[in-house]
Amino acid sequence: MAIDGDWNIAVNSPMGKQESKLSFTSDGSTLTGSATAQGQTQPISNGTIEGDAVKWSASITTPFPMTLEFTGTLAGDSLNGNVKAGSFGSFPFTGTRA
Numbered sequence: 753m754a755i756d757g758d759w760n761i762a763v764n765s766p767m768g769k770q771e772s773k774l775s776f777t778s779d780g781s782t783l784t785g786s787a788t789a790q791g792q793t794q795p796i797s798n799g800t801i802e803g804d805a806v807k808w809s810a811s812i813t814t815p816f817p818m819t820l821e822f823t824g825t826l827a828g829d830s831l832n833g834n835v836k837a838g839s840f841g842s843f844p845f846t847g848t849r850a
Contacts, residue, residue, distance in 0.1 A: 758850035
């Protein structure tokens with residue numbers, strides 16, 4: 753299943769549900785795109801896709817500057833996994849194709 757396209761992602765963090773919109777493009781095992789959250793759009797980095805396993809990173813500045821590291825599993829129009837938020841730990845995320 754191709755991951756290409758737009759996705760709505762929700763991270764369940766201690767600060768409550770954090771929503772973002774992602775736009776992905778795959779080329780072989782390379783995953784590129786952008787993430788939009790809290791009114792700011794940033795490119796994703798370190799993106800890979802192998803089978804149904806996906807990984808990418810996104811840098812944020814609010815509420816704290818940090819790099820979020822996502823690992824997930826693609827299943828049709830669903831994307832689920834965990835995001836590592838620096839020293840704050842890991843939190844589950846869910847996503848659906850927009």
